[in-house]
Amino acid sequence: MGKKITKRSEDYSIWYNDIVKEAELAEHSAVKGCMVIKPYGFALWENIQTELNLRFKETGHQNAYFPLFVPKSFLSKEAAHVEGFAKECAVVTHYRLKSSADGKEVVVDPEAKLEEELIVRPTSETIIWNTYKNWIQSYRDLPLLINQWANIVRWEMRTRLFLRTTEFLWQEGHTAHASKQEAIDESKLILDLYADFAENFLAIPVHKGLKSINERFAGAIDTYCIEALMQDGKSLQAGTSHFLGQNFAKAFDVKFQTKEGKQELVWATSWGVSTRLIGGLIMTHSDDLGLVLPPSIAPIKVVIVPIYKSEDERVVVNDVAERIVNELKALKISAKYDQDDNKKPGWKFAEYELKGIPLRIGIGPKDVKNNSVELFRRDTLAKELVSADNIGEYISKLLPEIQQNIFNKALKFREDNTHYANTYDELKSLIDSNAGFIWANWDGTTETELKIKEETKATIRFIPLDEEKIEGKCIYSAKPAKHKVVFAKAY
Amino acid sequence: MGKKITKRSEDYSIWYNDIVKEAELAEHSAVKGCMVIKPYGFALWENIQTELNLRFKETGHQNAYFPLFVPKSFLSKEAAHVEGFAKECAVVTHYRLKSSADGKEVVVDPEAKLEEELIVRPTSETIIWNTYKNWIQSYRDLPLLINQWANIVRWEMRTRLFLRTTEFLWQEGHTAHASKQEAIDESKLILDLYADFAENFLAIPVHKGLKSINERFAGAIDTYCIEALMQDGKSLQAGTSHFLGQNFAKAFDVKFQTKEGKQELVWATSWGVSTRLIGGLIMTHSDDLGLVLPPSIAPIKVVIVPIYKSEDERVVVNDVAERIVNELKALKISAKYDQDDNKKPGWKFAEYELKGIPLRIGIGPKDVKNNSVELFRRDTLAKELVSADNIGEYISKLLPEIQQNIFNKALKFREDNTHYANTYDELKSLIDSNAGFIWANWDGTTETELKIKEETKATIRFIPLDEEKIEGKCIYSAKPAKHKVVFAKAY
Numbered sequence: 001m002g003k004k005i006t007k008r009s010e011d012y013s014i015w016y017n018d019i020v021k022e023a024e025l026a027e028h029s030a031v032k033g034c035m036v037i038k039p040y041g042f043a044l045w046e047n048i049q050t051e052l053n054l055r056f057k058e059t060g061h062q063n064a065y066f067p068l069f070v071p072k073s074f075l076s077k078e079a080a081h082v083e084g085f086a087k088e089c090a091v092v093t094h095y096r097l098k099s100s101a102d103g104k105e106v107v108v109d110p111e112a113k114l115e116e117e118l119i120v121r122p123t124s125e126t127i128i129w130n131t132y133k134n135w136i137q138s139y140r141d142l143p144l145l146i147n148q149w150a151n152i153v154r155w156e157m158r159t160r161l162f163l164r165t166t167e168f169l170w171q172e173g174h175t176a177h178a179s180k181q182e183a184i185d186e187s188k189l190i191l192d193l194y195a196d197f198a199e200n201f202l203a204i205p206v207h208k209g210l211k212s213i214n215e216r217f218a219g220a221i222d223t224y225c226i227e228a229l230m231q232d233g234k235s236l237q238a239g240t241s242h243f244l245g246q247n248f249a250k251a252f253d254v255k256f257q258t259k260e261g262k263q264e265l266v267w268a269t270s271w272g273v274s275t276r277l278i279g280g281l282i283m284t285h286s287d288d289l290g291l292v293l294p295p296s297i298a299p300i301k302v303v304i305v306p307i308y309k310s311e312d313e314r315v316v317v318n319d320v321a322e323r324i325v326n327e328l329k330a331l332k333i334s335a336k337y338d339q340d341d342n343k344k345p346g347w348k349f350a351e352y353e354l355k356g357i358p359l360r361i362g363i364g365p366k367d368v369k370n371n372s373v374e375l376f377r378r379d380t381l382a383k384e385l386v387s388a389d390n391i392g393e394y395i396s397k398l399l400p401e402i403q404q405n406i407f408n409k410a411l412k413f414r415e416d417n418t419h420y421a422n423t424y425d426e427l428k429s430l431i432d433s434n435a436g437f438i439w440a441n442w443d444g445t446t447e448t449e450l451k452i453k454e455e456t457k458a459t460i461r462f463i464p465l466d467e468e469k470i471e472g473k474c475i476y477s478a479k480p481a482k483h484k485v486v487f488a489k490a491y
Numbered sequence: 492m493g494k495k496i497t498k499r500s501e502d503y504s505i506w507y508n509d510i511v512k513e514a515e516l517a518e519h520s521a522v523k524g525c526m527v528i529k530p531y532g533f534a535l536w537e538n539i540q541t542e543l544n545l546r547f548k549e550t551g552h553q554n555a556y557f558p559l560f561v562p563k564s565f566l567s568k569e570a571a572h573v574e575g576f577a578k579e580c581a582v583v584t585h586y587r588l589k590s591s592a593d594g595k596e597v598v599v600d601p602e603a604k605l606e607e608e609l610i611v612r613p614t615s616e617t618i619i620w621n622t623y624k625n626w627i628q629s630y631r632d633l634p635l636l637i638n639q640w641a642n643i644v645r646w647e648m649r650t651r652l653f654l655r656t657t658e659f660l661w662q663e664g665h666t667a668h669a670s671k672q673e674a675i676d677e678s679k680l681i682l683d684l685y686a687d688f689a690e691n692f693l694a695i696p697v698h699k700g701l702k703s704i705n706e707r708f709a710g711a712i713d714t715y716c717i718e719a720l721m722q723d724g725k726s727l728q729a730g731t732s733h734f735l736g737q738n739f740a741k742a743f744d745v746k747f748q749t750k751e752g753k754q755e756l757v758w759a760t761s762w763g764v765s766t767r768l769i770g771g772l773i774m775t776h777s778d779d780l781g782l783v784l785p786p787s788i789a790p791i792k793v794v795i796v797p798i799y800k801s802e803d804e805r806v807v808v809n810d811v812a813e814r815i816v817n818e819l820k821a822l823k824i825s826a827k828y829d830q831d832d833n834k835k836p837g838w839k840f841a842e843y844e845l846k847g848i849p850l851r852i853g854i855g856p857k858d859v860k861n862n863s864v865e866l867f868r869r870d871t872l873a874k875e876l877v878s879a880d881n882i883g884e885y886i887s888k889l890l891p892e893i894q895q896n897i898f899n900k901a902l903k904f905r906e907d908n909t910h911y912a913n914t915y916d917e918l919k920s921l922i923d924s925n926a927g928f929i930w931a932n933w934d935g936t937t938e939t940e941l942k943i944k945e946e947t948k949a950t951i952r953f954i955p956l957d958e959e960k961i962e963g964k965c966i967y968s969a970k971p972a973k974h975k976v977v978f979a980k981a982y
C-alpha cells in the first residue's frame with residue numbers, strides 16, 4: 001500500500017514523522033500548530049490516562065475540572081510565572097461574531113469586546129489558586145490533593161506532533177499543604193510515581209533529578225523531573241513535579257488557620273505529564289519497521305492473521321483462530337482477529353509490524369494439522385512455532401517477558417550512550433556527535449550553564465537527587481564544581 | 492455545620508443551587524459563566540464517561556481528539572450552521588501578550604494579531620469534516636465512527652451550574668456513512684443508546700422523539716432527542732442525535748468512490764450529551780434533604796458510620812465495620828468507612844443524606860451484641876435492622892432494587908404530570924400552572940409553534956417517533972392537526 005518508513009540512519013526526524021503518520025497516530029490540523037489525535041494514537045493516551053488515574057487515586061488524589069480561560073490579570077499576580085507563560089498564548093478578546101455587510105461571511109463584532117481579555121490556559125496555577133482561596137480556611141481543609149485532565153494552549157512557532165504542539169492534552173496536579181515538608185514530600189512522591197509509571201508501564205528508563213534554576217518551571221522553588229534518552233541522543237523531559245513553596249499562596253492570598261490558631265500561607269505543588277509522552281514512547285522503542293509498543297500500553301496486544309487459499313482451508317483455520325480469540329478474551333488479553341478478505345496476509349504482517357502490535361499469531365492449514373501456530377514477536381522480530389494448546393496461558397507469560405525485554409533494550413541503549421566528560425573539549429565533541437547523556441562537573445552558576453548552552457546547544461538536563469559531595473573543578477569555569485550533572489541536547 | 496437546603500416548595504431554583512453548592516458538586520468560577528466542577532461532581536462525570544465509553548465501544552465507535560480552535564471561515568461554510576453557532580462564541584484574535592509600558596501588568600501585543608481569527612469550538616462539525624475530507628476516499632473508508640470527549644464554549648448571558656454554562660464538557664460523536672439509510676440508522680441507534688443509558692444508568696425516564704424544524708440543530712436534517720421531565724414541571728433536553736444528511740459533506744467537499752466507481756457525497760450524523768446530564772440527575776431525583784443518587788452512578792454506594800462513646804466500644808464496633816468494608820470491597824461495591832473522630836454520627840448522617848449516598852450502615856455497640864446493623868436507604872429514608880452476616884450479599888441485591896425504585900418514582904412523577912390539552916385555553920392554563928408535559932394537536936407549522944411559544948413560553952419538546960395517523964384539529968390554528976406533540980417550558 002506504499003507505506004514507507006524512512007530509516008533512522010537516513011533521517012531520524014523524518015523517520016519519526018513517518019511513524020506518526022503511517023501508524024495513524026496523529027496529524028497536523030487545519031489550525032496551525034494544533035494536532036488531530038487519530039483513534040490509534042488516542043487509544044494510547046486513554047491507556048495512559050487509565051493507568052495514571054489508578055495511581056493518582058491510590059495515592060489519595062481526586063480529579064476535578066477548572067475553567068479553560070484565565071483572566072489576563074491573574075497571570076500578572078505571580079511575577080516569575082507571568083514572565084514564563086504570558087508570552088506566547090491564545091488571547092480571547094471578543095465574544096461574538098456577526099454577519100459581514102455583504103452577508104457572505106462572519107466578522108468579529110466590535111461591540112462584543114471583553115472588558116478584560118481571557119487567556120486560554122497555558123497551565124492552571126493561577127485560576128486554581130484563585131479558587132483554592134475559597135476552599136481553604138483551616139488546617140482541616142488540608143492537604144488538598146487535586147488533579148485535572150485538560151487541554152492546554154501555548155503558542156508554538158515550531159511544532160512537532162506530540163512533542164511540541166500549540167494545543168496538547170495533559171494532566172496537571174495541584175496540591176495544597178499545611179507545611180513545607182509535606183509539600184516537598186508530595187512533589188517527590190509524584191516524581192517517584194512518574195518514574196515508576198514511565199519505567200514499568202511505558203518501559204522508558206528515566207533518570208529522576210532536579211532542574212537547574214534556569215530550567216525551572218516559572219513560579220517554582222524546585223522543579224523535579226524525569227528525563228529520558230531518545231535514540232538520536234537527545235533528551236526528553238518526560239514529566240515534571242514542582243515544589244512551588246508559598247509563591248501562589250502569596251499571589252492569591254491563600255492562608256489557613258493552624259491547629260494553634262495562627263494564620264499561615266499555604267504550601268503548594270504542581271505536576272504534569274502530557275501527550276508528549278507518546279512522542280517519547282515512539283522515539284524510545286520504535287525501529288525502522290515502525291512502531292514498537294510495550295504490551296502494557298498496546299491497545300491490541302495480539303493480532304491473529306488467518307492464512308488460507310480455499311474456503312475449506314478458511315473454515316478449518318477459522319475454527320482454531322476463534323478458539324484462540326476466546327481463550328485470550330477469557331484472560332482479558334485484548335486481541336484482534338483480522339478476517340478482512342481484501343488484504344493479503346503479507347500486507348497484514350507489514351501493517352501490524354508498523355503499528356507495533358507486540359504479538360502476531362499466524363495460522364495456516366498446516367499449522368492446524370500440526371496443532372501449532374506461528375508466533376511472531378514484534379520486539380525481537382523472532383518467529384517460533386508453538387503448540388496451539390494453552391496458547392493463552394503461554395501468551396500471558398510471554399507478554400511481561402516482552403515488556404521487560406523492551407525496557408532492558410532501552411536501558412542498554414541509555415547505558416551505551418552515557419558518557420563522562422572530563423574537559424570542556426570532551427563535552428563539546430560528545431555533544432557534537434550526539435553521544436547522548438554526558439556527565440560533567442559544573443560550578444552551579446547560571447552564567448556557566450548559559451555559556452555552555454550558547455556554545456554547544458546542550459542544556460543541563462538534571463542534577464541527580466542522591467548527590468554525593470563533588471570533588472574537582474567545573475569543566476567550563478575551572479571553579480570548584482558544585483554538582484556533577486547531565487548535559488544533552490533536548491526536545 | 493449550617494448546611495441548609497431551601498425546600499423545593501419554597502423556591503425550586505434556590506433549592507437546586509443549594510444542592511449543587513452544599514453537596515459540593517460545582518461552583519461558579521472567577522471567569523464569568525464558567526464553572527469549577529468539584530471532585531464529587533466530577534466523579535459523577537467520570538462515571539458517566541466510563542459507562543458511555545463502554546456503550547460507544549461496544550457499538551463500534553472509537554475515540555479521537557480534534558483541535559480546540561475552529562478557523563473563523565470554517566463556520567461560514569455551512570449556512571444554517573453559522574446562523575446557529577457563530578453568534579455567541581469566544582474569539583481568539585491575538586497570540587501574544589507583552590509587558591505594559593510601566594512594567595506592572597501584561598497587555599495584548601498588537602503586533603501579534605492573527606491573520607484569521609480562531610473560534611473556541613462551540614461544536615466540532617466544521618473542523619472534523621474538514622479533516623474527514625482527507626480520511627475518506629473510498630467506500631472502504633466508511634463507515635467512520637468517531638467520538639470525542641471535549642470542552643465546548645458557547646457564550647451564555649444567563650448561566651446555571653451544569654444546566655447552562657459558557658464552558659461545558661461533553662462528548663460529540665461524528666460519523667460518516669456511504670448511504671442515507673445507514674446514517675439515519677446510526678442516529679437512531681445512538682438515540683436508543685442514550686435513552687437506555689438515561690433510564691438504566693441515570694434512572695431518568697425519557698421520551699425519545701424528533702425535534703420540530705424550529706428546535707433542530709443548526710445544520711441538521713433531523714434532530715432526534717431524549718427529553719426528561721424535571722420536578723418543577725419543566726422539560727430538559729438530555730441528549731440529541733442528528734441526522735446531518737450531506738450538508739457538511741457538501742460544505743467541505745467530502746466525497747467517496749462507491750463500489751461501482753462513482754463519486755458521491757458522504758452522509759453524516761453527530762450526537763452529544765454533556766455535563767448538563769448532571770443537572771438533570773439532580774433535578775429528577777433529589778429531595779429537600781439533598782441529593783439522591785441512583786446506585787449505578789453513585790461514586791460511593793455505601794457509607795459506614797461507627798457509633799461509640801468509649802474506646803472499648805470503638806474497638807468492638809471497628810471490628811465489625813472493617814469486616815463489612817472488606818466484604819463490600821470483595822464484591823466491588825464502593826464503600827466509605829468514615830472513622831473521622833471530629834464529627835458526630837448525627838452530623839455524618841445529615842452529610843451523607845445531603846450527598847445522596849444510596850445506603851448508610853450505622854453500627855453501635857448494641858448492634859454488635861445483636862449481630863445486626865442499621866441500614867438506611869436514601870431513596871425511601873427507611874431504616875431497618877439487618878443481620879450483620881452476609882451483609883455484602885444482602886446489599887448487592889438491594890442496590891438494583893434501589894436503582895429500580897428511584898426510576899419508578901421518577902416515572903410515576905412523569906405520569907402524574909403528563910396531561911392532554913384539547914383546547915388552547917387548556918394548554919395555556921396547564922402551562923401556567925407548570926403542569927409538566929402537555930400533549931396537544933399541532934398543525935405542523937413553525938408559525939403556530941412560534942406563536943404558542945410567544946404567548947405561553949412553552950415549546951414543542953418532541954414529536955413522537957412511532958406516530959399514528961393524527962385525527963382532529965390544531966389547538967391553536969384549528970387547521971387539521973399534523974402531529975400530536977408534547978409542549979412544555981424547558982431548561
